[in-house]
Amino acid sequence: MLLRNKNAVIYGAGGAIGGAVARAFSQEGAKVFLVGRNINRLNIVAKEITDHGGEVETAQVNALDEEAVENHLSQVVNRFGSVDVSFNLIGLGETQGASLVEMEQEQFVSPIITAMQSHFITTTAAARHMAKQKAGVILALTAQAARKPYRDVGGFGVAGAAIEGLCRQLAIEVGPLGIRVVCLRSAGSPDAPGVDEVFNRHADNAGITRDEFEAGIAEKTMLKRLPRLAEVANAAVLMASDHASAITGAVANVTCGEIVD
Numbered sequence: 460m461l462l463r464n465k466n467a468v469i470y471g472a473g474g475a476i477g478g479a480v481a482r483a484f485s486q487e488g489a490k491v492f493l494v495g496r497n498i499n500r501l502n503i504v505a506k507e508i509t510d511h512g513g514e515v516e517t518a519q520v521n522a523l524d525e526e527a528v529e530n531h532l533s534q535v536v537n538r539f540g541s542v543d544v545s546f547n548l549i550g551l552g553e554t555q556g557a558s559l560v561e562m563e564q565e566q567f568v569s570p571i572i573t574a575m576q577s578h579f580i581t582t583t584a585a586a587r588h589m590a591k592q593k594a595g596v597i598l599a600l601t602a603q604a605a606r607k608p609y610r611d612v613g614g615f616g617v618a619g620a621a622i623e624g625l626c627r628q629l630a631i632e633v634g635p636l637g638i639r640v641v642c643l644r645s646a647g648s649p650d651a652p653g654v655d656e657v658f659n660r661h662a663d664n665a666g667i668t669r670d671e672f673e674a675g676i677a678e679k680t681m682l683k684r685l686p687r688l689a690e691v692a693n694a695a696v697l698m699a700s701d702h703a704s705a706i707t708g709a710v711a712n713v714t715c716g717e718i719v720d
Contacts, residue, residue: 460488461700466539468492468532470522470581471549473500475651476600476688478507480546483692484699485513489544492535493517522549522577529584536588544699545585546598547578550653554613556660567614574618578625582640586633593637596699599626600691601644603714611664619644623710630708639707641698646680646714648688649673681716 467484471477472493481491485508493501493515501517508515520527535542551570559567582597589595604612605619623642630640647654655669662672677684694713697703712720 460486461696461702462544463488465489465543465699466492466535466541467544467546467699468494468535468542468585470494470520470545470547470577472504472517473497474548474550475653476648476691477548478504479688479692480548480695481515482508482511482513483689483696484544485511485515487696487700489699490514490516490539492531494520494522494531495549496521522547522581523573525580525584528580532584532588541592542585542588542595543592544596544598545581545589546600546695546699547581548600549573549577551615551618553615553653553657555615555657556611556664557613558611559613562613570614570618571621574622575625578622582625582629586629586636586638589638590633590636595638597626597629597633597638597640598695598698599623599640599642600695601642601710603644603646603718605644606710606718611661626710627708634707639704641703641706641709641711643691643694643698643711643713644718645691646676646685646717648691649685650688676717677715679717680714681719684715686713686715 467489469481472481473495485491495501498519505515505517518531520531551573554566599622601619601622604616626640626642658672659669662669691713
């Protein structure tokens with residue numbers, strides 16, 4: 460198992476991608492700590508994990524609350540000895556579907572502010588604990604819009620670019636402490652409800668069906684398809700594992716070849 464004896468904290472674990480990552484981490488031997496604002500959604504994921512023999516705990520914590528995040532991490536370390544992986548997967552709020560010139564300022568900046576506040580809080584809190592251990596992995600997730608411009612995505616792509624920039628800066632600062640920072644960039648998983656909703660919105664704007672919109676994106680990729688949730692989660696497992704011990708300050712390309720690095 461790639462993550463045996465690892466303690467992994469996942470923010471936004473009640474969501475589609477957060478749940479997929481939590482299940483994948485658990486299957487590879489990690490003890491997973493599911494964090495989010497909706498305890499009921501966390502408990503659903505936790506039950507799926509325990510039903511398959513995994514070790515899991517849940518905590519109702521807002522990733523935008525610095526004190527709450529720090530208190531939770533301290534409890535994890537005090538009880539279990541370490542925090543080995545931290546992954547922020549909280550939702551940023553939807554602003555997609557309209558052009559920038561049609562948006563209000565608050566609508567545009569909202570996902571950017573949420574991304575920067577939550578990732579700064581969660582990554583730096585994790586790094587302080589990992590520094591004492593001289594080891595740890597901090598992960599983040601963005602989308603192809605962070606690298607390549609698309610119409611009508613609002614502040615979503617800018618937020619992703621900001622997350623990637625934060626990861627690069629953090630990586631150079633904490634690397635000497637034995638901490639790796641890796642960002643995964645996905646092309647959007649069509650089996651995630653949130654992505655499906657966005658695809659429907661863009662399809663309506665384009666005057667085509669939702670399936671036609673997805674097919675158009677898939678056609679731009681080298682694999683002629685989009686990554687499923689499980690594939691993104693499996694890539695996260697690899698990046699969190701010691702098999703990726705020489706990788707930091709990088710963006711792992713999980714776009715099925717839409718973005719070429």
